[in-house]
Amino acid sequence: MDKPLEELIYRLSRLPGIGTKTARRLSYFLLDSPPEEAEQLAMAIQEAREKIRECSICHDYTDSDPCSICKSEHRDRTVICVVERPQDVQVMEATGKYNGLYHVLHGVIVPERGIVPQKLRIKELMERLKHEPIKELILATNPTKDGDMTARYITRTLADVDIHITRIAHGIPVGGDLEYYDELTVATALAHRTDYREK
């Protein structure tokens, strides 16, 4: 097989969930399509990578800093919803049931894989809590072992800080992943959030 085709198949097969067979099918699709199709895909990849950065406040992905939610005058600036990844912000927004701010951790604590709190945007969250008039912190990390550990870590760190801390309800099955549930499930989990501080 020719080098450029082999390289394209290899590069596509590095994407998550794309095996060699799918990568090959996609590669031939791109070769069969009008040249603009491939060109526009290549450009979209480059543009996204060049223009999208982390918002300096909430650390969601954005092409304008601060992001549109952090800049908005129509959001409740006294609530922060803490999520693991940027895509979780989209999931929350899709419920239409949340009107506060966000904070994206970019991961969860996984000690055995060397992901310690310092590798996440936790210190940035603590800084925000010092300067922003936050009344409630909703911990919306996934209800998994690591997501729970991260929620507990944040709660412990804030032991002496007077902020209402809540955790999204276990409407999401334990071990599940926010991204794969419909808006209603996520909305219910949000509505049923409970106090999270240890008594």
Place this chain on the structure above:
Amino acid sequence: MDKPLEELIYRLSRLPGIGTKTARRLSYFLLDSPPEEAEQLAMAIQEAREKIRECSICHDYTDSDPCSICKSEHRDRTVICVVERPQDVQVMEATGKYNGLYHVLHGVIVPERGIVPQKLRIKELMERLKHEPIKELILATNPTKDGDMTARYITRTLADVDIHITRIAHGIPVGGDLEYYDELTVATALAHRTDYREK
């Protein structure tokens, strides 16, 4: 959602078998990865699209014209295997059982969708047969309604030409289960039954 991210998700979702949800997952993967990852994928797409052309003889995709098979001195230049698409050449090569030349039609005849013989590389095949010392033409279009129609069209066009024309066998795939194939496939497998005693 930001424009460059939306555009990337849209462009990825245009790929076959990639829905919006998968496109979103892939987009975030590219944003989460080191910038080189996205850059190399974008480059691979552009390089493939720029460098890969149709071989002027067999019309397979190639980055050097004529392609390595058409140029090879180790292939049987008296046999041409006619396939629908470039990826079928790879499938044939993977068997390790074929050592002749190829001709890629780039599709099959589908009158209801306006794909008439003139839109395929059929006239190019006829030209080859005038100038190359071909003894056998193996019709390896898929055993579908359209693939069969295309094979019949080529055969009729060559009615007055003295070349041995063969068609790949229909039947139950090796390892297949009778129960899972339709009546026509089973009936064809029965009609085309071969002697089974060892000689």
